[in-house]
């Protein structure tokens with residue numbers, strides 16, 4: 001059965017365009033034009049994923065996100081925030097509130113579909129593992145093997161997971177809370193401070209390459225895009 005995606009966007013032309021593209025990609029699409037309608041539709045349609053515009057009349061995207069996360073029935077429903085605000089400090093608010101991901105407008109249809117697929121796939125069986133390649137770095141998750149310019153790196157499980165998370169999506173900023181939630185090693189960081197400590201250790205092992213692991217002040221970390 002096709003996955004159902006709820007598109008919440010007040011601008012009709014944008015909403016219709018997204019809906020058509022998602023339908024062409026094989027998804028069943030429901031639409032909502034404001035926050036109140038979005039919450040009603042989530043309950044009646046039970047979508048598999050919500051594309052949620054940030055700027056909406058009345059209840060805005062953040063209000064809708066807050067309501068969903070507060071409801072145990074929908075707390076785990078994946079939400080991708082659509083935002084025209086490219087300010088990382090605004091984006092981080094949505095992520096800290098529990099959004100699964102964000103996309104900055106304007107975005108390409110290809111990127112949107114890829115993000116949706118990636119999120120929906122997480123719920124299924126583990127996807128086939130592929131090597132993560134970034135600059136001179138090659139990570140083989142199945143073997144937990146990391147190579148930099150052909151030389152093997154000796155990383156702890158937590159460091160490997162942190163590096164894999166960041167290197168798999170260069171340019172994307174992860175908050176400390178997201179890093180805590182998404183990395184799982186025996187020494188995985190459990191606090192924001194632990195993430196900082198792990199980043200310092202990782203940078204040291206990476207040498208000059210470690211400069212690519214950038215701190216985004218007040219937000220978190222990213223691999224230079």
Ligand code: CA
Pocket residue numbers: 009010011053054055056
């Ligand atoms: Ca809008």
